[in-house]
Amino acid sequence: xxxxxxxxxxxxxxxxxxxxxxxxxxxxxxxxxxxxxxxxxxxxxxxxxxxxxxxxxxxxxxxxxxxxxxxxxxxxxxxxxxxxxxxxxxxxxxxxxxxxxxxxxxxxxxxxxxxxxxxxxxxxxxxxxxxxxxxxxxxxxxxxxxxxxxxxxxxxxxxxxxxxxxxxxxxxxxxxxxxxxxxxxxxxxxxxxxxxxxxxxxxxxxxxxxxxxxxxxxxxxxxxxxxxxxxxxxxxxxxxxxxxxxxxxxxxxxxxxxxxxxxxxxxxxxxxxxxxxxxxxxxxxxxxxxxxxxxxxxxxxxxxxxxxxxxxxxxxxxxxxxxxxxxxxxxxxxxxxxxxxxxxxxxxxxxxxxxxxxxxxxxxxxxxxxxxxxxxxxxxxxxxxxxxxxxxxxxxxxxxxxxxxxxxxxxxxxxxxxxxxxxxxxxxxxxxxxxxxxxxxxxxxxxxxxxxxxxxxxxxxxxxxxxxxxxxxxxxxxxxxxxxxxxxxxxxxxxxxxxxxxxxxxxxxxxxxxxxxxxxxxxxxxxxxxxxxxxxxxxxxxxxxxxxxxxxxxxxxxxxxxxxxxxxxxxxxxxxxxxxxxxxxxxxxxxxxxxxxxxxxxxxxxxxxxxxxxxxxxxxxxxxxxxxxxxxxxxxxxxxxxxxxxxxxxxxxxxxxxxxxxxxxxxxx
Numbered sequence: 001x002x003x004x005x006x007x008x009x010x011x012x013x014x015x016x017x018x019x020x021x022x023x024x025x026x027x028x029x030x031x032x033x034x035x036x037x038x039x040x041x042x043x044x045x046x047x048x049x050x051x052x053x054x055x056x057x058x059x060x061x062x063x064x065x066x067x068x069x070x071x072x073x074x075x076x077x078x079x080x081x082x083x084x085x086x087x088x089x090x091x092x093x094x095x096x097x098x099x100x101x102x103x104x105x106x107x108x109x110x111x112x113x114x115x116x117x118x119x120x121x122x123x124x125x126x127x128x129x130x131x132x133x134x135x136x137x138x139x140x141x142x143x144x145x146x147x148x149x150x151x152x153x154x155x156x157x158x159x160x161x162x163x164x165x166x167x168x169x170x171x172x173x174x175x176x177x178x179x180x181x182x183x184x185x186x187x188x189x190x191x192x193x194x195x196x197x198x199x200x201x202x203x204x205x206x207x208x209x210x211x212x213x214x215x216x217x218x219x220x221x222x223x224x225x226x227x228x229x230x231x232x233x234x235x236x237x238x239x240x241x242x243x244x245x246x247x248x249x250x251x252x253x254x255x256x257x258x259x260x261x262x263x264x265x266x267x268x269x270x271x272x273x274x275x276x277x278x279x280x281x282x283x284x285x286x287x288x289x290x291x292x293x294x295x296x297x298x299x300x301x302x303x304x305x306x307x308x309x310x311x312x313x314x315x316x317x318x319x320x321x322x323x324x325x326x327x328x329x330x331x332x333x334x335x336x337x338x339x340x341x342x343x344x345x346x347x348x349x350x351x352x353x354x355x356x357x358x359x360x361x362x363x364x365x366x367x368x369x370x371x372x373x374x375x376x377x378x379x380x381x382x383x384x385x386x387x388x389x390x391x392x393x394x395x396x397x398x399x400x401x402x403x404x405x406x407x408x409x410x411x412x413x414x415x416x417x418x419x420x421x422x423x424x425x426x427x428x429x430x431x432x433x434x435x436x437x438x439x440x441x442x443x444x445x446x447x448x449x450x451x452x453x454x455x456x457x458x459x460x461x462x463x464x465x466x467x468x469x470x471x472x473x474x475x476x477x478x479x480x481x482x483x484x485x486x487x488x489x490x491x492x493x494x495x496x497x498x499x500x501x502x503x504x505x506x507x508x509x510x511x512x513x514x515x516x517x518x519x520x521x522x523x524x525x526x527x528x529x530x531x532x533x534x535x536x537x538x539x540x541x542x543x544x545x546x547x548x549x550x551x552x553x554x555x556x557x558x559x560x561x562x563x564x565x566x567x568x569x570x571x572x573x574x575x576x577x578x579x580x581x582x583x584x585x586x587x588x589x590x591x592x593x594x595x596x597x598x599x600x601x602x603x604x605x606x607x608x609x610x611x612x613x614x615x616x617x618x619x620x621x622x623x624x625x626x627x628x629x630x631x632x633x634x635x636x637x638x639x640x641x642x643x644x645x646x647x648x649x650x651x652x653x654x655x656x657x658x659x660x661x662x663x664x665x666x667x668x669x
Contacts, residue, residue, distance in 0.1 A: 020059045024052040132253050133170035133196040134217075136160040138181035140203040142212075152204040154280025155213060155242065159200070162246035162265045164387030165354060168255035171387035172196055173419035175287050179452075191220030195420060198226070200249060209235045209273070215245055217252055227252045238276070239268045264384060267353070275308035282317060297321060305342075312350035319343035319359030327366035331566040339367050354384030358391050365398055369601055374398050389418035393425060403602030405436050405636050423449040423459065430462060435603070435636035439466040457483050461490035468497060471644030487515040487525055496532070501648040505540050509533055527556070531573070538580040539650055550577050568598070572611050579615035587615045606637035613641075614651050622655035629664055643667050 031048040136159055141152040157174050164171045172194045180190055187199055202215040216228035227248060231241045243266045250257055257265075270276050282300030285293045298321035304314035319342035326335045343363035346356040361378035364370045375398050382391040396411030409432050416425045430445035446463035453459060460483055467475040476498050483491035492511075499508040512529050515521060521529060534549040554577045557570050571594045578586035591612040598608045613628035632641040646652055646665035655661050 016059055016062075017056075020056060024056070027052060132168055132255050133172075134163065134198045134200060134249065134253065135172040135177050135191065135194045135196045136163065136174075136200045137177055137190070137202075139201075139213075142203045142205040143207065145206075148204075148206045150281045150284035151206050151277075153284040155204050155238070156202065157283045158242045158280075159202075159245050161355075161385070161388075162242060163249060165264045165385045166246075166250055166255055166257060166261055167386045168257070169250065169253065169387060170196065171418065173389040173422060175389075175424075176419050176421035178287065179421050187218060187220045187223060193421070195417065197221065198253065200245075206235075211235055211238055211241075213238075213241055213245075217249055235273045235276075236271065243267075260384075264352075264354070267350075269313045270304075270308045270311040272308040272311070275304045275311050275314065278304040278307060279311065279314045279317070282314075286317065286321075294321070294324075298325065305345075310349055312346050312353060313355050315342050315346035315349060316353070316355040316359035319346055320362045323359075323362045323366040332564045334564075336367055339363050352384070354381045354388060354391070357381040357384065358388070358394070361391070361394060361398075365394060365401075369401075371398050371401050371600065375402075387418060389415045389422075389425075392418065393428070397428065400432060400435075401601050401603045403636070405432060408432055421452055423452045423456070426452070427459060427462060431638045432636075434462075434466055434469070435638050435640060437469075437636075437640070437642065439470055442466050457489060457491060461494060464491070464494055465639065468494060468501075469640075469642045469644060471501075471642075471648055473498065473501060473648075485511070487512070487521060487529060497649075500650055503650065505536060505650075509536050512536075527553070531577075535576065535580055543580070543582070547581065550581055553577060554581075568594075568604070571597070572608075575611055575615050576618075579618040582619065584619060587619065591615060602635065603637060606632045606635040606640050609635075610641040617652050617655045620654040622658040622661060625655055626658070626660055626664075629661070633664060633667070 028049055031045045136156055139152040139156040141149040143151070156177075160171060160174050160177075163169055176194060183190070191197060191199055197220060198217060199220050200215060200217050202213060204214075205212040211231075211233055213231045213233070214229070217226045218224065219226055229245070229248065231244070233241050246265045247257070247262070269279070278300045282297045282304065285297035285300070288294055288297070298318065301314050301318040301321060304311055305318060308314070319339060322335065322339035322342050326332075326339050340363065343360045346353075346359045350356050357377045358381035361374045361376075361381060364374035364377060368374075375395065378391050378395045378398065382388060382395060385391065392411055393415040396408045396415060399405075399411060400408040409429065412425060412429045412432060416422075416429065419425055426445050426449035430442045430449065433439075433442035433445060443463055443466055446459055446466075449459045450456065450463070460479065464476060464479040464483075467473075467479060476494070480491060480495055480498065483489070485495070486492055492515075495511065496508050499505070499511070512533050516526060516529050530549065531553045534546040534553070537546045538550070554574060557574055557577075561570050561574075571590055575587060575590040575594060578590055594608050595605070595612060598604045609628045609632040613625045613632060616622075616625035616628065629641065629646070633643070643665050646661070652661070652665075656665075
């Protein structure tokens with residue numbers, strides 16, 4: 001060992017190690033102190049540190065092997081001394097030492113740097129517990145007027161939104177934290193469920209123009225209070241309070257803030273207290289699952305921009321609501337114009353804000369189906385607010401529309417890590433796995449959603465869809481026993497599908513007729529119920545009797561389309577009606593238009609292919625149906641065609657004897 005140490009000294013390894021350590025330390029200090037000032041991402045700082053660490057053993061090995069001479073670097077020769085024979089072994093010692101040091105540093109970083117637990121494919125399987133992680137729990141409303149609860153909810157949401165803009169923090173979404181409003185669970189258990197080490201608790205008391213906000217930051221595992229403060233301010237100063245709380249939390253958790261993050265956190269939305277009040281009222285309702293409350297949220301955001309037309313964040317929130325309204329139930333030119341106005345106004349007013357880009361992304365996604373532009377806007381939103389789970393979720397959904405299912409699933413898991421108690425995230429994961437025909441994984445995701453909402457019949461119906469897709473009729477029957485018989489529900493549609501698979505046509509018609517006779521359906525539902533009966537009777541061979549009803553339904557749907565209704569349900573149904581009426585020209589016309597209109601949406605296109613295939617199959621045209629069947633089977637889709645559907649659904653009966661069809665029907669999903 002003494003000879004080895006002497007050899008290290010002779011070969012200047014010590015000197016190189018000291019010099020490298022000094023220079024490396026200086027480089028790291030320069031990077032950590034100056035990169036944030038220039039808004040250089042934290043990733044660059046980590047890369048500098050990693051390169052310095054990796055370079056250290058390499059420098060030692062080079063110092064052992066070579067020495068600098070006036071003629072340049074030359075290989076170091078061992079001294080002609082009695083320990084010369086140990087030179088070969090000394091070389092091995094240096095190599096081993098270098099390798100061990102590198103391995104030690106690698107595993108030290110791997111198991112001390114917080115990260116999400118990973119499963120196959122590198123996707124997060126559950127919440128991690130990084131030190132710089134926080135959940136902002138619902139604030140208590142201590143106002144005498146209990147109607148001011150919305151104000152406490154809004155302040156919580158605003159603080160959380162500001163914290164989500166700090167890349168060095170993991171921040172849990174409000175959708176998940178709202179589940180603990182009024183909860184009696186202890187903080188360690190809440191933190192464990194949310195995957196964080198810290199929680200921020202608070203209360204808000206509002207009286208006229210005066211506001212008192214009290215907050216305390218707690219390390220959940222030990223219940224240690226890390227920081228607490230009480231703010232007594234006027235309502236007009238509330239933005240400064242929210243900004244100060246976010247910055248103090250970041251400071252206590254030692255989260256580094258870039259210059260841009262400091263500016264974003266300190267931004268002021270409006271100087272109009274009434275506009276801000278309306279905005280907070282909208283935020284309090286924005287995550288609701290109730291259609292009525294979602295509409296109220298939209299109206300509050302609309303009121304906020306009326307009071308302050310330059311309130312960019314309110315315009316962004318309004319863009320989200322108007323875009324969703326267009327996508328969900330009002331695909332008219334007038335609604336499209338309202339969504340466009342809100343989105344464009346928000347970005348024009350505040351082009352640097354995460355919220356405005358998120359609103360624009362929602363518009364391009366939900367309204368225009370311009371997925372490239374939506375992805376661009378949402379990526380900017382995520383860059384400005386890395387902890388915004390909604391932006392990540394929407395990016396994943398856009399990727400899904402682009403046919404990039406692996407990327408989409410990965411992003412949805414990332415969103416789940418920030419919003420673990422949001423059943424919508426787990427629902428979308430279930431749909432994605434269903435789309436790639438991974439039915440077992442899909443059911444596991446739906447089970448995660450059901451664990452959060454055990455009585456949600458919509459989730460149960462989504463899970464049940466997988467049993468139908470696999471052709472497991474017994475499991476379908478068992479699952480349907482717990483679901484209500486309601487024409488408006490997804491489960492009702494699945495009951496009819498099951499009866500068709502079982503060739504129980506009369507029972508299917510009887511179920512629908514019973515709903516009609518009970519006088520519980522409105523005019524819209526009655527229209528669809530009557531049309532479904534006519535189509536079923538056509539499948540049974542009663543075409544002549546159903547022709548008048550089908551023609552009348554076609555006229556009504558075409559009138560809706562002419563009036564500006566762009567919902568895809570209309571061309572889908574017109575295609576089916578044309579096939580039922582044996583109108584080949586109309587089938588070809590509608591099929592061409594439908595495929596063209598959905599060609600950009602690779603998540604929806606397979607369903608269009610299946611609708612077209614069914615129409616040609618009903619005409620008995622195997623040659624035209626089969627290419628569409630093959631394409632539908634080969635692409636991922638939420639309700640994509642499967643071999644089980646081909647085997648069991650009577651709509652394919654007219655082409656069932658074709659050998660090519662039989663091969664597709666017997667293929668593995």
